Amino acid sequence: MTLTQEHITLRPVTRPCAGAPRAEVVAFLAETARQIRLQDLALVHHAGAGHIGGELSAADILTTLYGAVLDVAPDRVEDPERDRFVLSKGHVAGMYYTTLAAFGFLPVAELATFLAPESRLNGHPNRLYVPGVEANTGPLGHGLPIAVGLAISGVLLGSPRRTYVLVGDGELQEGSNWEAMMAASQYGLERLTVIVDRNRLQQGATTADTNDLDPLADKMRAFGLMVTEVDGHDHAALLDVLTAPPVTGRPRAVIAHTHKGHPVSFMSDNVAWHHGVPDDAQYALAVAELEALAAVR
Amino acid sequence: MTALYDCRDAFVATLLDLAADDPRVVAVVNDSLGSSKLMAFRDAFPQRVVNVGIAEQDQVGIAAGLAGGGMVPFVSGASCFMTARALEQIKVDLAYSRRHVVLCAQSPGVGYGELGPTHQSIEDLAWLRAVDGMTVVVPADPVETAAVLRWAAAYDGPVFVRVSRTPVPAVHEESYEFAPGRAVMLRDGDDVTLVANGIVLHRALAAADLLAADGISARVLSMASVKPLDSAAVVRAARETGALVTVEEALSTGGLGGAVAETVVAEHPVPMAMLGFTGFCSTGSSEYLVDKAGMTPEGIAAAARGVVGRKG
Numbered sequence: 001m002t003l004t005q006e007h008i009t010l011r012p013v014t015r016p017c018a019g020a021p022r023a024e025v026v027a028f029l030a031e032t033a034r035q036i037r038l039q040d041l042a043l044v045h046h047a048g049a050g051h052i053g054g055e056l057s058a059a060d061i062l063t064t065l066y067g068a069v070l071d072v073a074p075d076r077v078e079d080p081e082r083d084r085f086v087l088s089k090g091h092v093a094g095m096y097y098t099t100l101a102a103f104g105f106l107p108v109a110e111l112a113t114f115l116a117p118e119s120r121l122n123g124h125p126n127r128l129y130v131p132g133v134e135a136n137t138g139p140l141g142h143g144l145p146i147a148v149g150l151a152i153s154g155v156l157l158g159s160p161r162r163t164y165v166l167v168g169d170g171e172l173q174e175g176s177n178w179e180a181m182m183a184a185s186q187y188g189l190e191r192l193t194v195i196v197d198r199n200r201l202q203q204g205a206t207t208a209d210t211n212d213l214d215p216l217a218d219k220m221r222a223f224g225l226m227v228t229e230v231d232g233h234d235h236a237a238l239l240d241v242l243t244a245p246p247v248t249g250r251p252r253a254v255i256a257h258t259h260k261g262h263p264v265s266f267m268s269d270n271v272a273w274h275h276g277v278p279d280d281a282q283y284a285l286a287v288a289e290l291e292a293l294a295a296v297r
Numbered sequence: 298m299t300a301l302y303d304c305r306d307a308f309v310a311t312l313l314d315l316a317a318d319d320p321r322v323v324a325v326v327n328d329s330l331g332s333s334k335l336m337a338f339r340d341a342f343p344q345r346v347v348n349v350g351i352a353e354q355d356q357v358g359i360a361a362g363l364a365g366g367g368m369v370p371f372v373s374g375a376s377c378f379m380t381a382r383a384l385e386q387i388k389v390d391l392a393y394s395r396r397h398v399v400l401c402a403q404s405p406g407v408g409y410g411e412l413g414p415t416h417q418s419i420e421d422l423a424w425l426r427a428v429d430g431m432t433v434v435v436p437a438d439p440v441e442t443a444a445v446l447r448w449a450a451a452y453d454g455p456v457f458v459r460v461s462r463t464p465v466p467a468v469h470e471e472s473y474e475f476a477p478g479r480a481v482m483l484r485d486g487d488d489v490t491l492v493a494n495g496i497v498l499h500r501a502l503a504a505a506d507l508l509a510a511d512g513i514s515a516r517v518l519s520m521a522s523v524k525p526l527d528s529a530a531v532v533r534a535a536r537e538t539g540a541l542v543t544v545e546e547a548l549s550t551g552g553l554g555g556a557v558a559e560t561v562v563a564e565h566p567v568p569m570a571m572l573g574f575t576g577f578c579s580t581g582s583s584e585y586l587v588d589k590a591g592m593t594p595e596g597i598a599a600a601a602r603g604v605v606g607r608k609g
Contacts, residue, residue, distance in 0.1 A: 080367050129394060134365060136394040139385055145355045146390060149362020149370075152347060155368060156323065176386075186350075226539035 003046035005112045010039040012104050015067055022236070025068050029235040030103060031294070033063040038290050039111065040098045041264075045283040046092075047115045049123070053260035053273040054168060055095035056233070057199040061166060061256055062087075062099045064238040065095060070164065076103040077131045083161050084136045084150045088143020089168035090124040091275075097121050097130065105132035131161055141174025143167060145192060148180045151192040151251075162191045164242070168200030173211045178223065181251075186250035187223025194225065195243065196253065197232065199260040203274045225253040232256025233263070264289055301464035305334040306459045307439035310403060311446045312371060316342050321369040322450065327353055331402050333373040333460075343373030353382040360398045361390035369397060369450060376402030378461065384424055389405035391455040392430040397447045398456075404436075405459040405547035406495065407578055407586045414577040423551025425457045426524050432456045432477050433524040435545070435553070437498035438468045441521055444475040452477075463546075463583040468519070478525035485517035489601045490534035491559070492557055493544035494521050496583070497592050501544045504532045504597035515601060523553050528560045531571045535565040540604035542570045542599055568607035570600040586601060 013032050016025045035288040037059050044050035066072070094114060099106045106120075113119035120129035124138030135146045144190050145164035149285070154161050167177065184192055198209055198216070207213050217227045226247055230237040241254050261267025264286040267276075278286055315455055316322040316338065323345045330348065330420060339346045340585050347357045347363070349568040353374065372379065379402055391398050402421060409416035420568070425433045432454065436442040442460060449456040468483070480492075484505055493501035498519055505515040516538050518530055534541060543554040554571030561569055587593075590599065 004582025052471065065532065084366070106298075126393075136389055139389055141354070142358055142386065142390055145358025145386070146362040148355070149359035149364075150366045151362070152359065152370045153363045156363075176352075176354040176358065179349070179352035180358065183349050183352070183359065206575070233580055241372075 003112055003116070004107060007042045007046045008039070008108055008112050009042065010035060010098065010102055010108045010111065012108060013102050015103070023241065026236045029063050029067045029239070032067055033060050033235070034290055034293055036063055036095070036098050036102050038175070038287060041097045041278070041283065041286055043094045043098065043111060043114045045278050046099060049115055049275055050094040050277070051091045051275045052248060052278070053201065053267060053276070054197065054199065055092040056262050056264065056267065057168065057258040057260045058089065058092050058197050060093060060233045060235060061195055061238060064235055064242060066099055066103045067165060068239055069242045071161070072132065077105070081159060084134050084163040086137070086143040086147045086150070086165040087125060088137055089140070089171055090137030091185060093123055093125050096125055100129040100130065100132050100168070106130060118175065139167070140171040142175040144177045146194060147194070147223055148184050148189065151184070151189040152187055154191055155187070155189070162193065164193045164195060165199060166195045168205050168224055169196055169198045169202070169213060170210070172196065174215055181220065181225060183222040184251040187297055189251045190246035190249055192251045194251065194253045196255045197258055198255050199258045201260045201269070201271050201274065205271060220253045226250040226255045227255060229255045229257065232258035250268065260271050263293065299466045301466055302439045303464060304436065304439055304442040304461045305403070306433050307442040308446065309334050309337055311443040312338055315446065315450045316345060317377065317537045318569050319369060319450070321367060323347055323363060323368050323370050325349065325356055325370045327351055327356045327374045327378070328390050329374045329403065332375065333401070335373060353378045353538050354386050357383040360395045361386070361394060362394040364398050371401055373401040373403060375416065377416050378406035380418065380421040381425055388428050392428045395454055397453045399446070400455070400457045402457060402459045404462050406461070406463045407583045410578070410583045410586045413580050417578055419548045419574045419578065422523055422547045422553065423555065424577070426556065427436045427549060431524060434458045434521050435519050435523055437495055437519060438465050440467060440469040440471060440473050441475065444473050445521065448475045457471060459495060461496050462585040465496050465571045466499050468499055468502070469573035475521065477522045478527050479522060480527035480530040481519040482516065483505065483519050484515070486514035487538055488514045489540040489542065489605050490516040490518060491542050491544060491597065491601065492518045492520050492531070492534070492553065494519060494553060495546050497544050497546050497587060500592055500594055501518060501597055503594035504601065506599040507590045507594055510545055510600055513601065513605060520553060523556055526556045526560060532564045535561050535567045539608050540568045542572060542597065542604060543590055544599045546556040547572045547573055551577070568604040570598060570604050573602055
């Protein structure tokens with residue numbers, strides 16, 4: 001299988017205007033996430049590699065961030081006052097590139113180079129290659145400390161910008177995250193939001209069977225964060241919590257309960273799809289299920 | 298009696314100057330204010346000390362974020378923990394991400410000699426040399442320490458600079474300016490070249506005096522910049538003097554010795570000796586351990602006579 005231009009069906013989207021009705025924004029996010037999922041499935045299927053399970057669990061979070069939350073734009077990627085977003089679970093690069101392409105940070109046509117020799121779009125994002133990427137990630141447990149540094153810099157410079165970081169749940173087994181959460185609380189980083197893609201699966205098994213994170217919300221609260229739990233596939237809920245105003249002196253954590261592989265029936269909650277690649281029949285079935293979602297809506 | 302200096306004093310004085318000139322300068326410490334001698338910096342710029350506690354991975358990661366957010370972070374902590382514990386953050390968050398962060402590696406080498414191999418940092422040069430895009434510098438005295446920091450403040454990339462606590466005499470002129478990849482010839486000679494940096498550079502100069510008394514003319518190259526290396530100066534020394542000895546307060550394999558040997562072997566093979574450490578050191582003062590490794594002026598001179606004797 002080879003990924004080519006014919007597999008690129010995504011069209012760039014335009015964010016709803018500021019002040020657009022919430023229902024309109026939510027509908028936009030739902031349809032955009034569906035298109036992004038379709039494109040990312042094509043990338044993984046035709047390139048023959050990727051981390052489709054965690055990509056699909058993170059799709060609604062990424063779409064909500066870029067579609068309605070982050071104060072960022074393709075023409076101001078160097079603006080010091082832009083919001084900062086760090087994708088700590090860098091292995092879901094395919095979904096990240098697709099999201100960035102949808103929102104105009106790179107040409108959608110370039111998605112056809114995903115994982116190809118000498119492509120800018122390698123298996124883990126590189127800020128020096130891809131406009132809009134804030135940190136080179138891939139090894140787990142790096143994004144949250146970087147986000148803490150970004151947030152502290154905002155405090156030191158008196159900037160109102162906000163910092164968001166998306167971490168995987170399995171990734172929280174890395175101790176560096178807990179070092180960073182302590183620092184975030186110590187510094188009262190109220191403009192920092194830590195989003196956990198809580199899909200409950202890691203590469204080889206459930207997080208519970210590997211090195212259990214629960215009670216995760218209690219642990220994060222004990223580290224000083226203000227924790228909100230939401231359905232990580234509910235765009236309205238994500239929109240509300242991610243745009244909520246900062247609370248003085250408290251970094252925010254959003255535990256987004258998700259399903260790995262969502263909403264593809266045979267991938268969802270199935271550990272085999274951490275980095276599985278759908279064959280032709282599976283791909284056709286997944287596409288059909290996503291198309292059916294549009295019909296329902 | 299020659300005056301001796303603690304390079305940490307030059308470190309903090311320079312950082313104070315840099316911070317006064319540039320509001321972006323911050324110190325990032327791991328409960329290391331005292332050991333870094335940064336109390337005066339904290340008193341002058343209390344808002345510009347980010348103390349992450351005893352958490353080196355976090356320290357380097359946060360520094361990367363600070364740089365991404367528009368600050369110029371100087372990370373200060375014991376070299377042994379900074380390099381070993383946070384090596385992946387140094388590789389990925391700083392070097393691979395090309396962030397302007399200055400790693401100020403305190404008490405490197407055998408600065409903590411009595412504390413044993415857990416606190417000695419003789420591997421740091423080998424590890425950091427292997428990281429693409431890192432500049433690795435080992436200053437020899439207060440003037441060079443200050444010069445490297447001034448240069449690093451203006452350089453847009455990751456820099457690793459050793460800050461030594463072991464007392465050293467002044468070697469460089471006050472007008473000295475640092476440039477990466479540039480050796481300084483402190484003394485010319487025809488028969489052998491001594492390549493050294495850090496706290497043992499003055500010992501190499503003393504060895505050259507001993508050799509001169511024996512009628513052996515030794516060139517002395519001050520090679521603070523371990524990476525990038527001044528390959529041209531090394532090759533010229535090999536061609537013109539025909540024998541080399543490297544002297545360093547580090548593992549010689551992978552450190553300055555390794556870097557010079559790679560160049561010499563590839564460009565102009567000549568007899569060479571590498572003085573430094575060869576493995577975990579025992580316990581003892583910095584001076585004791587450096588002496589024990591053969592880096593007394595007499596030991597360096599003996600190594601030089603050895604390579605001169607092996608010339609064809």
